[in-house]
Amino acid sequence: MARRRNAAHDGGADEISTGEERDYTVRAVERVCSILNLLQESIDGVSLIEVGQATELPKSSAFRYLWTLEAHRYVERDPDTGLYRLGLGFVGMQSRHLEVLRERARPWLEELRDEFEETTNLGILDGDHVIYVDIVESRNKVRSAASRGDRDPLHSTALGKAIASQLPDARVRDLLERTGMPRQSDNTITSIDEYMDELAKVRRVGYAVDNGENAPDGRCIAAPLLGTHLPVALSISAPAARFTLKDVEQAAKKLLDVADQISTNPVPEQRPVVEPA
DSSP, X not given: OHHHHHHHXXXXXXXXXXXXXXXXXXXXXXXXXXXXXXXXXXXXXXXXXXXXXXXXXXXXXXXHHHHHHHHTTSXXXXXXXXXXXXXXXXXXXXXXXXXXXXXXXXXXXXXXXXXXXXXXXXXXXXTTEEEEEEEEOOSSSSOOOOOTTOEEESSXXXXXXXXXXXXXXXXXXXXXXXXXXXXXXXXXXXOHHHHHHHHHHHHHHSOEEEESSSSTTEEEEEEEOTTSSSOEEXXXXXXXXXXXXXXXXXXXXXXXXXXXXXXHOSSOOOOOOOOOO
């Protein structure tokens, strides 16, 4: 009986269960939710004025909300346009999921590196660029290799194409319009329509090729990791002189198999250790 009286006195579960409706919403939290919903629905970003209108706040108050969210990395402001969009704080919420995926992929990346003797990579879409989550470098003295955390364009990389192939066309077009398609080499695709044609091919064959498009002396193939609920892909990259188009066809079969294994199995089976006689 004492437990029931205390619950009622404190406005607890028993009081709520009587059918009396109460409004426990916090106005400030509602405004934060409105801001985040607005940003989530926008590809290009939103202005301070638009945030103020959506939250019914004066510009000064809307700015303070945005400044606080930006300080915690949930919102980022484009210094060129002044527009606001969702920040990397939300990627951090998925960081454990991403770290588990990285741990799962690492042995397979090493296996690909050992088989083809070239650098292997795991990348994720971060905003409008690809960021390298993990890299297993080739042991060759001359090799293609980025560094973990490096960012590359969506339009000129095999990783970018593989990831973009899994996105809605409208979102791909919006991303490309936002970043532009700067020419990285003579082979770079700089037309959105041509890029969409390239994505149709990627979707058909299952993998993407960077044929000297990001760097004139480089070649790379990539495959998306399906079923991971993250915009991720893995790739093999190498100097073009050593990684020929004929090599690409052979490597692509293995890459697709590994991509399927990473998506469905935790790690490759451990090879037995043979003790010396």
